[in-house]
């Protein structure tokens with residue numbers, strides 16, 4: 001079958017009328033970021049931020065119009081509800097940065113997620129170091145320690161939280177505006193993986209990444225949370241930098257393996273947050289040493305202990321070390337992370353100890369009288 005072309009997609013989208021504005025979405029210049037690759041089509045539709053989820057029927061109609069074209073195997077349309085990109089990246093004063101001199105004198109903006117006391121990013125210099133496994137176990141460990149916790153899977157290139165946390169189904173909306181987060185093991189979870197089928201290839205451009213993330217932060221009914229853990233996309237490219245800049249982060253945790261510490265990838269992650277004035281709470285060394293599943297013997301595969309030294313050199317804290325252990329992999333693959341499936345194991349205790357340090361650091365930065373409410 002002949003492959004679908006960009007022209008054909010645009011032509012099809014000319015039949016989609018925005019009822020609010022009385023013209024088609026192409027002539028209204030609402031279409032952006034169109035990518036067509038081997039029958040997989042992705043694009044975003046820019047709408048006025050005030051309309052938000054009300055524009056959903058337009059998005060749906062656009063998807064349907066493209067789906068009907070011959071040669072199309074998947075369509076992903078997202079609403080982007082942002083204004084023209086500001087010349088200077090904006091910094092959002094989220095109210096928990098009091099005492100951080102660099103926020104003073106800046107214009108205050110409405111906090112993105114009003115009921116959430118603190119947002120903590122979990123990042124890594126590159127993929128495959130166990131960032132998502134660590135995010136899931138850290139979030140569950142914070143909950144086990146008594147905090148009210150949410151987990152946002154911002155790893156939109158490869159969302160893994162639905163599988164890791166054993167959650168299936170789609171989030172619902174009671175009011176047509178905000179999505180209810182999914183829940184398991186006592187934490188609230190949102191992931192692109194709930195919204196898009198797992199086999200849909202995702203092609204994202206920077207602005208689309210940001211608006212998807214902003215919607216997952218702002219248009220989700222997170223309720224009252226002590227901490228929202230954000231599993232960041234791996235790496236330190238533009239998308240990650242923008243995210244670090246525009247999401248009101250209380251701090252960041254860097255996950256790293258011993259060998260990538262040696263290769264300086266962790267340093268890149270650390271510098272990215274420093275560049276945008278986000279405090280780095282410290283480094284977690286994952287796959288730090290190998291635990292033999294048969295005899296429990298401990299082998300230092302890569303020169304273990306490097307992270308502690310490197311953290312010192314970099315002027316940040318070493319938060320703890322997690323072994324390379326088959327149980328950690330198996331439990332997350334089964335959707336039952338070790339912190340909840342084997343709460344008395346040594347590994348679960350390590351995650352809880354790290355969670356305690358992270359929470360101590362978060363609470364040290366929280367304003368005493370609760371988050372400031374900014375009325376616009």
Ligand code: ADP
Nearest residue numbers: 127128129130131132133287323324325328329
């Ligand atoms: P990332 O999010 O950095 O890409 P993942 O968390 O998806 O990495 O982990 C990559 C793979 O490594 C997964 O199969 C995961 O189960 C496994 N893994 C992560 N941490 C550990 C660990 N400490 N011990 C054993 N396997 C691990």
